[in-house]
Amino acid sequence: MKIQPSILIIYTGGTIGMQRDENGTLIPFDFNSIEKEFPAVRHLHVNIDVVKMTPIDSSNVTPQLWTELAHTIQINYENYDGFVILHGTDTMSYTASALSFMFENLAKPVVFTGSQIPMGIMRTDGRENLITAIEIAAAQRNGYPIVPEVCLYFQNKLFRANRTSKLSAEALNAFDSRNYPPLAEVGVNINYNTAYIHYTKGWFEGEFKPEPLEVTDGFDTNVVILKIFPGISEITLKAVLSVEGLRGVILETFGTGNAPTADWFIKLLEQTIERGITVVNVTQCVGGGVAMDLYETGKRLQQAGVLSGHDMTTEAAVTKLMLQLGNNTQKESVVKGMLESKSGEFGS
Numbered sequence: 426m427k428i429q430p431s432i433l434i435i436y437t438g439g440t441i442g443m444q445r446d447e448n449g450t451l452i453p454f455d456f457n458s459i460e461k462e463f464p465a466v467r468h469l470h471v472n473i474d475v476v477k478m479t480p481i482d483s484s485n486v487t488p489q490l491w492t493e494l495a496h497t498i499q500i501n502y503e504n505y506d507g508f509v510i511l512h513g514t515d516t517m518s519y520t521a522s523a524l525s526f527m528f529e530n531l532a533k534p535v536v537f538t539g540s541q542i543p544m545g546i547m548r549t550d551g552r553e554n555l556i557t558a559i560e561i562a563a564a565q566r567n568g569y570p571i572v573p574e575v576c577l578y579f580q581n582k583l584f585r586a587n588r589t590s591k592l593s594a595e596a597l598n599a600f601d602s603r604n605y606p607p608l609a610e611v612g613v614n615i616n617y618n619t620a621y622i623h624y625t626k627g628w629f630e631g632e633f634k635p636e637p638l639e640v641t642d643g644f645d646t647n648v649v650i651l652k653i654f655p656g657i658s659e660i661t662l663k664a665v666l667s668v669e670g671l672r673g674v675i676l677e678t679f680g681t682g683n684a685p686t687a688d689w690f691i692k693l694l695e696q697t698i699e700r701g702i703t704v705v706n707v708t709q710c711v712g713g714g715v716a717m718d719l720y721e722t723g724k725r726l727q728q729a730g731v732l733s734g735h736d737m738t739t740e741a742a743v744t745k746l747m748l749q750l751g752n753n754t755q756k757e758s759v760v761k762g763m764l765e766s767k768s769g770e771f772g773s
């Protein structure tokens with residue numbers, strides 16, 4: 426008899442977890458009785474267990490939750506075929522990106538999802554998001570998971586987690602991945618774009634023998650995301666860059682990685698980099714990436730020692746930088762780590 430896949434749902438909070446009580450007040454949903462609430466889940470033929478963390482609005486998420494989540498998955502790794510993480514949408518892309526950098530040897534699906542409308546509201550998008558996320562986490566071919574990555578499922582699309590951003594506070598398709606195609610698109614069927622999913626050599630043919638899952642934790646939060654704008658003043662920039670203990674800057678620039686060429690601007694960046702601070706350039710556009718040798722305005726940053734963040738999202742860049750800084754005291758190691766794509770976060 427074929428054994429049913431086992432999925433662990435980890436509930437962290439957010440809108441998806443809210444339902445109405447008898448007075449119409451929104452209260453946290455009891456995911457322990459998920460099969461009673463959603464009989465449809467039984468038709469998926471999966472065994473489901475639930476771990477409930479203290480539910481929080483994801484605006485209150487800190488690297489502590491990322492660490493707890495990664496270790497919860499590591500502890501339960503051998504006992505489950507896949508993991509579904511229910512998370513508030515506001516910072517889901519940050520958490521999901523962080524986890525994608527923390528794991529080594531990940532060979533099972535870790536699918537993040539949430540909802541824009543609470544589970545307890547008739548028109549909720551949470552029900553479909555949850556059920557499909559479970560189905561994706563359980564999906565196998567030849568006994569091997571179809572999506573052995575950290576990914577994010579929302580409104581009919583599965584994305585590589587560290588390529589996503591929340592782009593709408595209103596639309597039900599709130600997330601997008603502008604620089605990398607969806608890993609799956611969901612209509613009547615779930616159509617996996619296997620060409621874009623990362624597989625180790627020999628996957629599906631049984632040649633691959635997984636190594637134990639390893640977790641790297643330790644985030645250094647002495648970083649800043651600095652979004653430049655026309656009119657940014659020297660005094661503000663100086664104040665931000667001279668914060669005590671600062672070790673990393675994600676510089677959100679214009680277009681393909683361009684910034685003012687004013688002497689004071691370049692000089693401040695040079696002085697910052699000379700102090701051993703790592704500065705990474707990402708675009709403030711929602712799609713595309715930086716190409717610092719295209720314009721003089723980008724070239725000056727490159728000459729000052731600013732690193733290219735390629736086409737990384739800000740969410741991926743800042744979580745990756747925090748993890749690099751938390752695990753390396755030498756700047757060269759941080760630079761090397763930032764310039765290598767660890768989990769498909771940049772490039773094609």
Ligand code: ASP
Nearest residue numbers: 439440482483513514515
């Ligand atoms: N504020 C909520 C959160 O991120 C929004 C949501 O879940 O959609 O936790």
